[in-house]
Amino acid sequence: MAKLPIAIPELVAQFGxxxxxIPATGWNADVEPDRLVKTHCCFCGQQCGIxxxxxxxxxxxFEPWEDFPFNQGRLCPKGVKRYMQDEHRDRLKAxxxxxxxxxxxxxxxxxxxxxVAGEIKRIQQTYGNDSFALLGGASLTNxxxxxxxxxxxxxxxxxxxxxxxxxCMVSAGAASKKVFGVDRSANPWSDIPLAKAVxxxxxxxxECAPITTEYLWQARENGAKLIVMDPRMTPIARNADLYxxxxxxxDIGVFNGMLHVxxxxxxxxxxxxxxxxxxxxxxxxxxxxxxxxYASKIAGVPASMIVKAAEIWGPAPTSFLLHARxxxxxxxxxDNCLAAINxxxxxxxxxxxxxxxxxxxxxxxGQGGREQGQKCDQLPGARDIENxxxxxxxxxxxxxxxxxxxxxxxxxVPILEAIHEGKIKGLLAISCNPMVSLxxxxxxxxxxxxxEFFCQVDFxxxxxxxxxxxxxxxxxxxxxxxxxxxxxGRVIHHQKVIDPPGDARADWTIICDLAARLGAGDKFxxxxxxxxxxxxxxxxxxxxxxxxxxxxxxxxxxxxxxxxCPSADHPGTPRLYQGNRFSHPDGKAHLQPVEWxxxxxxxxxxxxIILTTGRVVSHYLSGTQTRRIGAxxxxxxxxxxxxxxxxxxxxxxxxxxxxxxxxRRGSVTVRASVVKTIRPDTVFVPYHWPLDRAANNxxxxxxxxISQIPEFKICAVRVSKVxxxxxxxxxxxxxxxxxx
Amino acid sequence: MNGVDSMEFFIDYSRCIGCxxxxxxxxxxxxxxxxxxxxxxxxMRADSVQTAPQVCMHCEDPICAQVCPADAIKKTPDGVVQxxxxxxxxxxxxxxxxxxxxxxxxxxxxxQMMKCDMCYxxxxxxxxxxxxxxxxxxxxxxxxxxxxxxxxxxxxxxxxQFGGETVRTKVNVLVPxxxxxxxxxxxxxxxxxxxxxxxxxxxxxx
Numbered sequence: 001m002a003k004l005p006i007a008i009p010e011l012v013a014q015f016g017x018x019x020x021x022i023p024a025t026g027w028n029a030d031v032e033p034d035r036l037v038k039t040h041c042c043f044c045g046q047q048c049g050i051x052x053x054x055x056x057x058x059x060x061x062f063e064p065w066e067d068f069p070f071n072q073g074r075l076c077p078k079g080v081k082r083y084m085q086d087e088h089r090d091r092l093k094a095x096x097x098x099x100x101x102x103x104x105x106x107x108x109x110x111x112x113x114x115x116v117a118g119e120i121k122r123i124q125q126t127y128g129n130d131s132f133a134l135l136g137g138a139s140l141t142n143x144x145x146x147x148x149x150x151x152x153x154x155x156x157x158x159x160x161x162x163x164x165x166x167x168c169m170v171s172a173g174a175a176s177k178k179v180f181g182v183d184r185s186a187n188p189w190s191d192i193p194l195a196k197a198v199x200x201x202x203x204x205x206x207e208c209a210p211i212t213t214e215y216l217w218q219a220r221e222n223g224a225k226l227i228v229m230d231p232r233m234t235p236i237a238r239n240a241d242l243y244x245x246x247x248x249x250x251d252i253g254v255f256n257g258m259l260h261v262x263x264x265x266x267x268x269x270x271x272x273x274x275x276x277x278x279x280x281x282x283x284x285x286x287x288x289x290x291x292x293x294y295a296s297k298i299a300g301v302p303a304s305m306i307v308k309a310a311e312i313w314g315p316a317p318t319s320f321l322l323h324a325r326x327x328x329x330x331x332x333x334x335d336n337c338l339a340a341i342n343x344x345x346x347x348x349x350x351x352x353x354x355x356x357x358x359x360x361x362x363x364x365x366g367q368g369g370r371e372q373g374q375k376c377d378q379l380p381g382a383r384d385i386e387n388x389x390x391x392x393x394x395x396x397x398x399x400x401x402x403x404x405x406x407x408x409x410x411x412x413v414p415i416l417e418a419i420h421e422g423k424i425k426g427l428l429a430i431s432c433n434p435m436v437s438l439x440x441x442x443x444x445x446x447x448x449x450x451x452e453f454f455c456q457v458d459f460x461x462x463x464x465x466x467x468x469x470x471x472x473x474x475x476x477x478x479x480x481x482x483x484x485x486x487x488x489g490r491v492i493h494h495q496k497v498i499d500p501p502g503d504a505r506a507d508w509t510i511i512c513d514l515a516a517r518l519g520a521g522d523k524f525x526x527x528x529x530x531x532x533x534x535x536x537x538x539x540x541x542x543x544x545x546x547x548x549x550x551x552x553x554x555x556x557x558x559x560x561x562x563x564x565c566p567s568a569d570h571p572g573t574p575r576l577y578q579g580n581r582f583s584h585p586d587g588k589a590h591l592q593p594v595e596w597x598x599x600x601x602x603x604x605x606x607x608x609i610i611l612t613t614g615r616v617v618s619h620y621l622s623g624t625q626t627r628r629i630g631a632x633x634x635x636x637x638x639x640x641x642x643x644x645x646x647x648x649x650x651x652x653x654x655x656x657x658x659x660x661x662x663x664r665r666g667s668v669t670v671r672a673s674v675v676k677t678i679r680p681d682t683v684f685v686p687y688h689w690p691l692d693r694a695a696n697n698x699x700x701x702x703x704x705x706i707s708q709i710p711e712f713k714i715c716a717v718r719v720s721k722v723x724x725x726x727x728x729x730x731x732x733x734x735x736x737x738x739x740x
Numbered sequence: 741m742n743g744v745d746s747m748e749f750f751i752d753y754s755r756c757i758g759c760x761x762x763x764x765x766x767x768x769x770x771x772x773x774x775x776x777x778x779x780x781x782x783x784m785r786a787d788s789v790q791t792a793p794q795v796c797m798h799c800e801d802p803i804c805a806q807v808c809p810a811d812a813i814k815k816t817p818d819g820v821v822q823x824x825x826x827x828x829x830x831x832x833x834x835x836x837x838x839x840x841x842x843x844x845x846x847x848x849x850x851x852q853m854m855k856c857d858m859c860y861x862x863x864x865x866x867x868x869x870x871x872x873x874x875x876x877x878x879x880x881x882x883x884x885x886x887x888x889x890x891x892x893x894x895x896x897x898x899x900x901q902f903g904g905e906t907v908r909t910k911v912n913v914l915v916p917x918x919x920x921x922x923x924x925x926x927x928x929x930x931x932x933x934x935x936x937x938x939x940x941x942x943x944x945x946x
Contacts, residue, residue: 027774080764206757210876235757302945676938
């Protein structure tokens with residue numbers, strides 16, 4: 001019974017979030033660390049190199065790692081203060097079991113693991129194998145992501161495993177696969193400063209991928225023109241050559257309109273198109289009607305901006321497209337990406353120095369986490385779970401029969417829907433916090449409350465873990481070892497820095513022990529994460545995401561290796577598609593025509609304002625980690641509703657007023673931040689907070705038909721001035737969901 | 741001249757993204773761990789997302805030291821203006837009021853002025869200052885003049901005009917080519933609002 005055992009304020013008092021403000025050895029200068037460990041930040045897909053200072057098995061500080069090529073010592077505030085998640089009061093140090101009326105009680109590992117395995121068996125025997133689902137996460141290492149996929153198919157034998165990359169990277173991935181046959185950024189970041197035109201579409205680079213800023217500014221120093229599309233004037237938009245304040249969901253207007261102008265003016269590489277692509281005629285046909293005037297109505301910006309964008313992008317000798325959640329978090333997220341990529345392919349500017357495109361992966365292992373088989377439709381090496389050859393190969397690696405591997409299961413939002421419908425009765429989850437991160441939080445909460453059994457593996461008691469029957473105390477990134485794959489496709493090595501505290505355990509050992517209890521112990525005999533990586537290498541061999549030639553030793557020596565890397569003597573592949581060879585069997589890029597369509601929920605008289613959601617620089621995802629670090633919370637303590645003075649004036653709202661932002665599904669009460677840097681038809685609320693401060697109370701449970709990503713970036717709301725709330729949740733600290 | 745001496749500090753305000761990595765990293769510096777010495781100004785948030793980092797500019801003839809009645813503020817031979825000397829500082833805040841860049845701050849808890857010393861503990865052993873090492877935008881950089889001239893379009897200058905007062909600083913600021921000194925006029929200080937970054941205005945089509 002996945003219900004809260006005691007009231008939320010009582011849980012907060014016991015498990016936080018509380019703030020860690022002081023390093024483990026105090027603010028002393030005279031403490032000499034025992035070791036300085038070269039590893040990586042865990043707080044976004046860029047995976048910056050960082051050195052952690054260790055004394056007596058405690059992380060006590062950091063030092064920049066200037067030799068790591070991607071970031072050369074640069075860090076954002078999350079990276080600087082990441083070490084403050086260690087030695088934390090809220091850290092789970094033993095398995096917990098829910099005790100109604102009393103909260104959670106610590107239990108021995110044997111008891112906790114027996115209970116979890118017993119419930120998996122009971123539920124599956126009663127309702128069938130697929131009635132038990134697994135949720136993973138894109139903050140897991142490649143080794144753990146691989147392990148979760150194998151655990152689902154070999155030990156639990158359920159089709160229903162998916163992961164929170166479904167909320168992040170899947171639109172970009174699906175679009176790239178459609179056009180090029182590969183789901184990866186096409187270029188290393190070192191190509192960005194070599195481009196003469198850079199288009200940043202729906203990416204708040206300064207806050208969500210801060211290190212990328214230097215690459216953009218360097219491109220401009222080298223003479224590039226920068227175009228930024230965003231409903232808000234973000235810090236990089238402020239200094240762009242052309243800022244297009246596109247209406248959320250209107251991106252296709254800009255992309256198709258630009259292509260229309262480029263065709264008209266002859267800025268199309270027809271030779272490249274003829275030799276290396278398919279589908280151009282259909283694209284040309286579709287964009288014919290996207291005159292700047294027509295496109296401007298969709299985009300919600302002046303036609304002159306679209307023309308100017310085409311004039312910058314069209315004739316440029318080299319160019320680079322970057323896109324992120326702003327265009328991907330839509331029920332037409334894949335279409336948005338396809339329309340953007342058409343601008344790259346139509347010019348033939350890809351696969352060479354300074355020419356290409358990238359998706360800015362958001363989560364720590366957003367790239368690798370989506371290749372190793374924890375997606376519902378995927379096997380390791382980014383293989384297809386419905387492809388008989390792929391199934392056969394992986395069955396061989398795992399030592400199981402091909403028939404025993406389940407087929408395609410449900411994606412994350414449909415898993416929640418299946419729980420609602422009573423088809424899924426049990427859930428084991430790791431590295432995700434859907435009570436904050438999924439759209440329509442009330443619906444999510446109702447789903448969890450219907451589960452017969454719910455187990456969460458976590459290091460802190462997240463808002464979702466509060467609903468668990470059993471919480472298994474797992475490991476932080478620095479308490480385990482493994483690899484991740486950064487935003488560029490560079491596979492890097494997270495060193496083990498310290499041991500997990502108390503009785504907490506490395507996640508991979510927890511999964512392996514559960515597998516053994518489910519009768520699959522012989523398939524999960526690993527001595528270390530390195531054994532898992534070596535099996536992953538074999539499992540990925542000859543797949544699209546081929547890691548076979550990558551070893552931990554090579555990663556350390558070469559400061560990362562880019563996949564595909566099929567053999568030990570292969571240098572890795574920083575830049576894809578060189579020589580205009582694309583990864584479809586015909587070697588061509590498959591252009592896709594895209595027509596604009598409205599969002600699932602557009603504004604109307606009752607809910608006349610667009611809500612768009614996103615992130616702030618000092619918080620990571622659902623905030624489970626960063627809402628526990630004092631310095632990061634001080635920087636942005638609570639969500640604010642950004643609103644333009646024209647709209648605020650009409651509604652009688654002044655800066656700092658409490659406002660209720662309300663959709664058909666729910667509301668938040670937060671303070672208003674009245675700023676001219678947002679479209680007057682749109683408000684923005686960042687999503688890192690829970691409960692009555694959760695932006696996802698309002699968002700709509702609509703998903704892209706292909707990628708199944710939720711539409712976080714647009715729904716309809718109304719906004720009104722209200723009195724300060726004083727209920728029990730509002731009185732909580734801000735990091736816990738309160739408001740001041 | 742060793743390698744460190746040829747390294748200089750450069751600020752490019754136009755690059756700043758307001759992420760506050762500099763502030764977070766500054767307080768990790770060993771000599772003043774737990775206290776950040778760099779300031780990040782949010783210029784006019786209602787109008788713009790513009791922000792500007794402010795380190796000590798390390799004036800050639802530091803005004804803070806000139807006005808100090810206790811002679812507590814010293815400059816190193818290589819031109820770095822230090823925090824006040826604890827045994828001398830009387831906490832009068834003359835320096836706080838006099839500095840044209842608003843850098844020194846009086847710390848009540850310790851009854852002493854403290855300020856950015858360009859991470860002297862780091863720079864004196866060949867490391868870069870914390871803020872300029874972590875800055876993700878390159879708004880703060882600690883590198884050679886040659887490297888800046890090779891990689892930036894702007895020009896690095898270090899001469900300021902505050903009314904009748906000319907101030908030369910060790911720290912450089914990147915400005916558009918052709919600008920020889922930064923003239924801080926009264927009109928600029930008095931300016932309080934702008935529509936330059938108003939999205940509603942942009943949407944009307946300029």
